Amino acid sequence: MTMKKVTYRQAINEALFEEMERDPKVVLFGEDVGTYGGVFKVTDGLKKKFGNERVFDTPIAEAALMGAATGAAVAGLRPVVEIMFMDWIGIAMDQLVNQTSMIPYIWEGIKVPLVLRTQGGSGSKGSCQHTKSLEAWIYHVPGIVVAMPSTPYDAKGLLKSAIRNDNPVAFIEHKMLYPTEGEIPEGEYTVPLGRASVKREGKDVTVVALSKMVVESLKAAKELEDEGISVEVVDPVTIKPLDMDTIAESVKKTNRVVVVNEAFRTGAVASDLTAQIQERCFDDLDGPILRVTAPDVQVPYSPALEQFWLPGKDKIKQAVLECMKR
C-alpha cells in the first residue's frame, strides 16, 4: 500500500470528506464548523463542497446540537455533530444520557447512528474552561461507543467506521494532537471500533494509555529502553467497549501495569481500566496497577502552574520505575 504523511487534523478531515461523499445521508454541523471550517480547521472545505444543508454552522446551543443530532439520526440521517470543546459537554449531557442513549434500548427497532465529535486535552494555556478531558462522563453512559484515537492512522480509519456504525459513537480528539503527523494509506481503509492496538512491544511493564498520553508513553518507553526497561504500550483506541483481551495478553507477559489518562484523577477512565484489569488479571500482577493522571485540580492558566497539572512523559517514567521495584 502506498502511504502518505498527514496530520491528525487532515486525517479527520479526509475521513469526513470521504464519508460525506460516499453517503448523502451524512451531515455535519456544529459551532463554526461551516464557513470557517472549525476553530481547529478540522472541517475545512467541507461546507464549500457539500453545501449549507449538509454542513452548517449552528447557534451556540449545545443541548440543541446533541438533541438535534439524535433526532436527525432517528429520522434517517447519519449526523456528525461537533461540540467544540469537551469542557462544555455538560450542557449536552442530559440529551446524551436521556435521549441519545435511551432511544435504541427503549424504543425498540430505532437506531441512532450519530457521531459526536469533540476534543479535550490541555497544554494549550487555555485555563480551566478550555482544557478538560471529561471522557469519564460519556464513558459512564450505557450504549455509547467511545473512541479516543492517538494517531492520524487510527483517527481517519476509526472515524470512517464510526460514521458507518449504527450506534451512537463519541469520537474524542485531542487538541494538541491536531498538528502531529503520521502515515496513512493513500487509498480507502478503515480501522475497526473496539480493537486495541499495541503501539510498542515490550516485556517488563504494560502501559495502557489514552489519546495524547500514548504519545507521551512512547517517549517514556524510548527513554526507559536506555535504562534497560522494556515497556509495552497498549492503546485501547476504543475505550468502550474495551478490547480487554489485548490488554490481558500484554499483562500476562509483563505482570506490571501503568494506566495513563489525562483527566482529573478521581473517577477517571483510568480508574475503571484499573478495576477491570485487576479483576481479570489479578494473578498475573506483581504489584498494584499504578495510575498516571492529572490531579483533582482545575487546570490553571499560568504556564508556571500548568506543569504541575499535566501528566506526561516524566510522570509515566516515574510510575514505570515504581512498578519495576516489584
Added chain:
Amino acid sequence: MTMKKVTYRQAINEALFEEMERDPKVVLFGEDVGTYGGVFKVTDGLKKKFGNERVFDTPIAEAALMGAATGAAVAGLRPVVEIMFMDWIGIAMDQLVNQTSMIPYIWEGIKVPLVLRTQGGSGSKGSCQHTKSLEAWIYHVPGIVVAMPSTPYDAKGLLKSAIRNDNPVAFIEHKMLYPTEGEIPEGEYTVPLGRASVKREGKDVTVVALSKMVVESLKAAKELEDEGISVEVVDPVTIKPLDMDTIAESVKKTNRVVVVNEAFRTGAVASDLTAQIQERCFDDLDGPILRVTAPDVQVPYSPALEQFWLPGKDKIKQAVLECMKR
C-alpha cells in the same frame, strides 16, 4: 443521649429545619420544594415556617438552579438547592463543573458554600429517566465534596455539617431509603464529612457499599453469617474526599474486598474505589476486588425486567462467596 426513631426523610427534614432556624443565610429552593414540600415530601413545612424568600419553588430550569445557587453562595447566602431527580443532573453539569467548582480555585478568596441535594436510585418502577445513579459524574469534578448517607442518623448529622461547610457539597439521597427508619439523638448532633463508618464488623470479607447498597450488604452479611462467613460492611458515607484509612484498615484484616454501587458498571464510583483500594492495599489482597454494580443497561420499566438490572442482597452474597474461594 435519648434517642428517637425517625425515617430517613424526616431526618433530612429535621436537618434542614434546624439549620435554617440557626442561620438566616440558609435558603432552600428547587422544583416543588416549597408549597408542596417536595415530591418526596422531604421539605415539608419549611416554606410555611421560613417564608417564600427563603424557601421557594422555582421554574423548571436545572441549569439556572445550579447557577443561581452558586451565585447566591458567592454573594453571602448558604443555599441548599434541590435537583429533584439525579437523572437530569446532566442539565446542570456544565454549571457544576465550569462555575461552582471553578470559582473557589480560580477566584481566590471566594467561597461557594452550597449544598446540592438530589436523589438517585432505582426500585421504584420509574423506568430509565427516573432511576439513574449518576454520582460518578459529580465525583469526577474537582473541589466538590460528595456525600451519600445510608441511614437516618448519617443523613441528618451529615446534612447539617454539609450546610455549615464552606465547600460545595453534593448530598445524594436514595429514593427508596426515604421511608426507612433508624435511631437518631433527640438533640443537636452532627456527623463529620469525610469519615467512613463501619456498619458491621467482620473478619472474612470487607464489603464497601454506598447508599442503599449498605442496607443490602447488611442483609447479605446477616445471611452469610449463617453460612459461617463473617462480613465487615464499610460505608464511606462521604465518597469524596474518601476516608481511605478506615477502608484500608478493614482490608488489612479481611484480605478480601467487594465494592457495591448501584450504578452503571462502566466508569462507576465502584471502579474508582477499586482502583484506590488495590493501589493502597495490594499486598493485603488475596484475590481481585470484585464489584457488584448494575449492568451497562438503561433501567427498564417492566417489573419482570427490573430485577435483572438491580444489584442487591443476592448479587452481593454471590460476590462474597466468590471472594471466599481465595
Added chain:
Amino acid sequence: MSEVSLSREKLVDMYRKMWLARHHDVWVEDMKTKGQILGSMHLATGQEAVSVGACAPLNDDDYTMHTHREHQQLIAKGADIGRMAGDMLGKVTGCARGKGGHMLLFDKDVHALGACGIVGGGVPVAVGYAMAFKVLGTKQVSLAFFGDGAANEGSVHEAMNFAAVRKYPIIFLCENNRWGLTCPQHEQAAVEDLADRARGYGIPGVTVNGNDVLAVYEAVKLAVDRARAGDGPSMVECQTWRMRGMGFGDTMEYVPKEYLEEGSRQDPICLFEKKLVEKGILTVEEARAIEAETKKTIEDAYEAAKNAPNPDESVFWANVYAAEIC
C-alpha cells in the same frame, strides 16, 4: 367555538379519538387505584382537545414528540392501543416490549417518536426530525408537544431558536395547563401567554383555547401548512386545564377550586359534542354509541395486556448496543 370546514368523517374521527383518549386515562387511573399498574402516572383527562386537535392535521409519516403526560397524545397520533397497553403494563406485547412503561411510550408505525419523561428534553430531538426532513427533501413535518413548565427549560429555548434559524419544518405545541407539578404558571413565568416568546425567535406564535378542538386544529393546520411549504417553524400555545394531579395520588389541595370548576365547565368533549350535534353532524345516539364503543376498545386492550406474557431476560439484554460494533 371555531368553525372549520372539515369532512364529517374527519370530525367524527376526531370526536372518537377524544373519547378513546378520555376512556384511556380514566381506565388507567382506575387500574392504578387498584394497584394494577406500578410506577408513576400522569393523566390528561380533560385535555383531549389539545392532543386530538394538534394531531388531526398531521399525516402518519409526520413525526411527533411527546411529553411525560403523553397517553392521549399517542392515541391522537393513531398509536395502536393494544401495544400501548402492553407497554403501560410492562408486557412483551408493547412496542418497547415493556421496557419503557408509561413515560416512554412510542409507536413507530405512526411515527409517534415518542414520549419523554425529561421535561423539555424531547424538543431538541424533534428539531432533529425536522432537520432530516429538510435535508432529505421529504414533505414531512415534526410536531413537538411540551408543557408550560417545560417552556422554561433551556433545551426548549435552544431548540426553538435553532429551528427558527434553520427554517426547519416543525410545530412547537405548548400544552399550557397552567401548572407544572404543584407550581402554578405565574410562579414559573412572569408572562401570561407563552406564545409571546415566539416573536423573540422570529417565528409566528399564537395562543388558542386548548379546550376547543377545532381552534387547536385550525392553528396547527396553519402551522403545518407553513412548515410543509418551507416557511419554517411556528409555535402554537393551547391553554387548557389539568384536571388530575401532578401524578397519581396527588390530592391537589394546592389547586384552587375555581380552576377545577372552570375546567369542568370547559370539558372539551362536551363542547365538541354539543357543536357536532347542533350542526347535525352527529346525533346524540351516535355520540353515545361512540362513547361506548371506544370504552370497549380500551377495556379490551387492557384485558389483553393483562393476560399478555412478561418480557424475559433475553429482552433485557436486547439492544444494549443498537447494532454490531465491529
Added chain:
Amino acid sequence: MSEVSLSREKLVDMYRKMWLARHHDVWVEDMKTKGQILGSMHLATGQEAVSVGACAPLNDDDYTMHTHREHQQLIAKGADIGRMAGDMLGKVTGCARGKGGHMLLFDKDVHALGACGIVGGGVPVAVGYAMAFKVLGTKQVSLAFFGDGAANEGSVHEAMNFAAVRKYPIIFLCENNRWGLTCPQHEQAAVEDLADRARGYGIPGVTVNGNDVLAVYEAVKLAVDRARAGDGPSMVECQTWRMRGMGFGDTMEYVPKEYLEEGSRQDPICLFEKKLVEKGILTVEEARAIEAETKKTIEDAYEAAKNAPNPDESVFWANVYAAEIC
C-alpha cells in the same frame, strides 16, 4: 447621540475609562503579537461604550458578571489594572495569582465577579447574586454581560425567566456585536433585536446604540433604578461592532468589509469625545492628555506584571478545596 445630565466629573471618568479600556486591548494585542501572552485572546477594541456605559450607573458593591471578551468590562467596573495585568500574564500578582488567565479575570474589591469562558455560563450565577441581595435586603444589583451568541444558550433563557419570576434585582446586558465567533447573528437567530425576547419573560427590554456611551448609560440607569426599587430585572441590548477577530490570529475574511468600515466610522471614543468637546466639557488638549495618561497606566501595569514573579507550586495546591472539610 443621547443627552444625559451627568456631572462633568462622571463624564470625564467615563471618557477616561473608555481610553483605559481601548489602550488595554490595543496593548495586549501587541503583546500577544510578540508572543508575550500565551493562550487565547478576545479583544473588545471598539466596544468600549458598552462596558463603560453599562458599569457607569453601578456602585462598587453591585456585582457584575462578565464574558470571555471581558477585559474592558472589568476596567469599566473599576478593576485594578495592575492585578489584571498580573492575571493576564499568569503572575502571582494577579487576583487569581495567575490561575485564571485572560478568560477568568475577576476583582473582588469592586465585585467584578467575574469573567467566564463558557458562553452564557455566567448568567445563571449572576441571578444568584441578585437572589442574595433580595433575600438579604441589601440594595445591591447584579448585572450580567452576555453576547448575542450567548443569547441562544439555554442557560441564558433559564436565568432570565427565573429572575423575572422572582423579581430579582438584575440587569441582563446583551452586548450584541452581531457575531458569535465566525458566525453572523442572522445565522444564530432569526430576529433582529434580541431585546424582543424580554417580552417573553414579562420584563422590559430595550435596544440601544451600543457605540453611544450615553445611550447605554441611560438605558442601564433606568434598569438599575427599577431593580433597586424592587421592580425586578430588565434586559438592555447594546448593538455594537466587533472590530477584532473571534480570537487572536483570526484574519476575519468572513466579515464583510462594510461591517468593519461602519464600525470604524462609529468609533465610540471619537463619538463621545466629539460630544464632550462640543458641549465644552473637555478641551481637545485635555482629551489628548487623558489619552496619553491612560496609555501610560496600561504600559506601567504591564511592565510591572512582566517583572512580577510567577506563582509557585504552593499556589497550585491552594484552594483545591475552598475550606476545611472536617
